[in-house]
Amino acid sequence: MRNHSYLRKLIIFGCILCTLPVIFFGLFSYFQASTEIQKQVNRGQMQLLTQMNSNVEQTLRTVNHALNQVVNSSVMNKVLSEPFSSSDFMLYKDLRKEMSGTQSTYTKVEDVVIVNFNQNWMIKNSGFYRFDEYLHHSQISNQLLLPSTTSWVLNPSIWFYSEEKANSSSCPYTISLVKKLPDQSLDKIALAYANIPTCSLAELLNYSPRESETVMILDDQERILFHTDASMIGKYATNTGFIKTDTELEKPKGQFQAELDGQLYTASYIRSSYNNWVYLSIISIDSLTQESKKIGRYTIWVCLIIVAVFVVIAWLGSRQMYSPIQRLMMQIGGRNLQNGSEPVNEFDIIGDRLQDLFRSKTELEQEAQRHLQQARSYFMIKMFQGTLRRSDLLEKLEQFGFGEKMNEWKVLSVITLQIDTLEHTRYQKEDTELLLFAINNIIEEIIPAEVRLQPLFIDQTQVTLIGGKSDDLPEFNSFIYAITESVQQTVDQVLGLRISIGISLPFTDPKNASIAYKEGLEALKHRIHLGGGVIIRYANINAGQHHLHLDYPFLTESELFDAIRLAEESKARDLLKKLMHVVFEHHMSPQEYQVPMFRLLNNLLLAMQESGIALNQLHTDGSSLYEELNKLPIAAEIEEWFWSRIIKPVIGIYEDRQNSEYQNISEKIIDKIHKFYDTELTIEQCASELHYNANYLSGVFRKETNMTFSEYLTSYRFSMAKKWLISSDMTIKDIAEKLQYMNSQNFIRSFRKLEGMTPGQYRETYRKMN
Template structure:
């Protein structure tokens, strides 16, 4: 249940991230948006409808711009302050996190178009504060999933006496076998009297309701801290187990009785042939058998002595022949062997008869996607490839393949077909075979593998080229992902791909976050940067250009900051060689984070502890001197020769307030001082403090102090 729900939640979150970070949403938030902007409204509705799908069960996408006073959802465009429940929706800005899962009443979003006849009284809202990439938030976005749809997402039918509950991190019920309980707290169910029973990530406990005992099993999600709970009566469990136990006992008694009769009858029929066989191979009669030995042991000894030499010779010859065959196949795939030698070896190892029948051939190259997150380690790789070889041999009939071999962590198999004219049938056979191999490896070894398929060829001498085609096809996992089957014929088939523009702006933002040692923001920006790199389908070589450019930029930034390579990378080996060996997108991202960016953040954090205080004091000194000018963080950055984003982050980290908040507070204190000690008019004060007009100054002063400037001056003079 947890996996089914979280798969949908992750899908919703991913699609929602793409929506709120799209250019259309950014334009709608940052520009003046009115009901007359039909083109922008149409594009925005199109982006919203693309985010909704039957699989995710998202019923509505709601976008609110509090600053510009508008709201958009499925039913249209609204003035936000005229919407019935705008206060409750606006209060979602008070949520502690930028992104949150929240249980909200359906009436907040659908009161006007459904006339209070809701299918579900509650919705589960994915709430994001907008803009996503800015500190100052003035908008909200909601992705609403009806609580009624959770049952279909669970894809689970409870037992007759079982109660299934899903609760959020506040222990409010999001799903219950009884729909009337949705929205209530866990204590209302009667099963839970103390929330401390959920203190562990997973566990079981016993409870009682109406004099009946129940056992409860729960799991706390690591994604959003939701609790998945199953409660079932102990009586129903024990009743089924007792019935099964009785049936099993009588069934075992019957089996034992049948086997005893069969064994007795069989032993009588077996002894006479055994005695006859013992005489034929020259064994001693039963009267002269040594104590402790039986007829089977005597027969076994005689047979072993008779065939020992022959068996040893055959095993040795078979072992050497198999090793030689494997070595020859590895050379055939890796090198261009002369035709005469190729023909001789095929005849020697018994492959020539198959080749004579085959009119078309293909090479499939199989690689394990990753061992990360599995029960295996890198030390198990050779043993896993041996197991995969056995699986391939079982799935592919021996008459249509050569023996599989392993070359540099890649499993290679050559497959042949009889009829070269039936090309679609042959291609279908190759593809269905590779799908069967993938499924068997997943089922038996619990591993995900990818398979590259070469172009069909008719001459065995082209096996080496086909082998490299299979490897080249596997390189395209860098954008296709894991657990894929990649025919070489489909790579860039008829499509002209343009080299995507390098995301220099995203790279600069990431470097700024690394420079101020903001670990959380750096992780988010690295993920966003990688998404920009891999969002457009390109050749693997083109991806490598961008990836290595990024690594070069990191190295240059490191050298400019006076950081030696030994501080970042201890031990032998090359970072470029490590990066070149990676083929999966999430592995490349994780490598950059763990091998390069995390060590850089640690170094910059150590440096900044001694620099932040000095920088913050300089900024405060500039505010105290130039508060009566049009002072901004950008002007301070220019004066101090720093990046503005860097200065903003440092000042906030040291003072716990933003630059604009500190400047506004200081100006307010100066205004209060002038009101108490001087006769300067309110208009002159507002001009000195850079307000557009005196009315803005009066409103701001009253918001902070609760009284107007004139009332403040009069009260202090009295």
């Protein structure tokens, strides 16, 4: 299947996947059904045998009971204990009467025979006989040797012939209930027989064997008492061919398989606990499997139909599942790639296209990595230039993977490196950036990554931030100096360049990286009198103090302007105080302080102009604000002047604008309440219609009315309720429903809580007053 298209493979696989389970479950269900049928038949046979046993035993017990009555009767005792002859007509008549009571259609007893060996007589249906003159007296005499006093014995019917049917018995064997008499004496002198023809057993069984079924009843000697084939009666069970050994019928009940003439049979038997007879049913396995074969035919047809349905489903499903691959092939331009009659391997084509995509992905990842490096470099440039807020700085450090290092470092320092000159070297001026890039690589190799951030160059200066895990400053300073010496020597050896390095003062706050960068640049300026190829510590040129030039707090200024625009007066006052503190904490001359103050004033005026606020709105008398500021000598006065002269009036203007907007919003909400108070009106619905956030709208309404939306709505509804109670005949229930109460009781409770009386009392009180 290597040369087949994927669609064909999918269809074939789907057909196989559908067909094999159906065939498997079909065969499984067929064999299960066959086995279950056989089990059901076997169970049914056991039930039938139990029923046969019950029917026959019930009759045999009845015969036994009837014969017991005869042998225990007074007449029987008399004829056994006293001389009895054919001339004792009355006694014979009474005895015959007792004997005839045993015979009935139900019990199938054909003859009752009494034999007295001591008195040498025998009585049966056909009359009174001298026993020694009876034809079969010797055979009958031998039965006095039976081991039990009561026995069921299979005897030839000829033993009990009658004269009118002599030697022509219709049933060759008789089942005799033999009792030794007297019953209570150890010395047995007589026998009593109740004879049932074996031909009568069929009626007692009341069962018609099925085709190929053989039913047998065996006595305790395993002689056949009943057989479907009457010619087998009287023979032993082993003569049937079904039973090979005597041990097969040892258990109280059971089943086994037998083979006769090459055909298999299943046999079920049950042994009677009453007289140890065996009831046996033997049936051909082929006849049992007729139903199984019919089920098999049905199963084949059902499986064929299911297979056909699933093949169609597999074909349709395969085409449906193939459609994404087909669309993918069309999208990647592989639908017309079939060469001649050779089938197309779609996945080879898709694999080739994916390889192209992976190559493109690798290129994009490399490009993204370059962009990431550029983003890191841009972030660090902004960090060294001091244009990031503290929160943004810390967030970016984490984002770019520097957070763990910064958390571990206890002390930081910035080194700045510049090339002294390119004169008398093999390089040209245009090689400067390439040389800085090479120096960057040298620094990356010399300085371990765990003690530095990414090195970069800014305006012809290579800058690296280095950190230490120990707060031992002498040790850290020695480490920094050793690193810079190694860098300087390596650059000289590899590139043949003289460089100078500036080292900032140690610091701990990452926000101070911009100050440290300026300190490094300031240290490098001292090459004017120190010459090139030097390593200069800022600590050696500024008595160990940090950079004195003012770092203008433009971030605080930006936050101040935001607070002014939002009319947040207290926040604006705090930010102004913070900005003034940052400016005036530096020790500068009065002229130097003017620069940040004029800058702040200029930025405030620009912000006012952008917001459409004119200078005359600040209530100026025509004098110059710059001149007013220049006349102020004390920092506290300057802060107060900014606040009272500019910032607070501007906040007032912004606040008036907001109040005007709030009032307009509140009026619209109130108008909606007055119009739709009798509906399920909510603040969310008003917010949706007015295109505002629900929380914002709720805050504005509360600020303007000193009431929540629900409080105002409830108040207005109660005012309307009072009006209707006074001026109309509306029922309390109607008023409650109109005002959106779930039931009138809730309305009454709320009205009583508000007015101190029920709505009905309010209406009655008002009418009495009028």
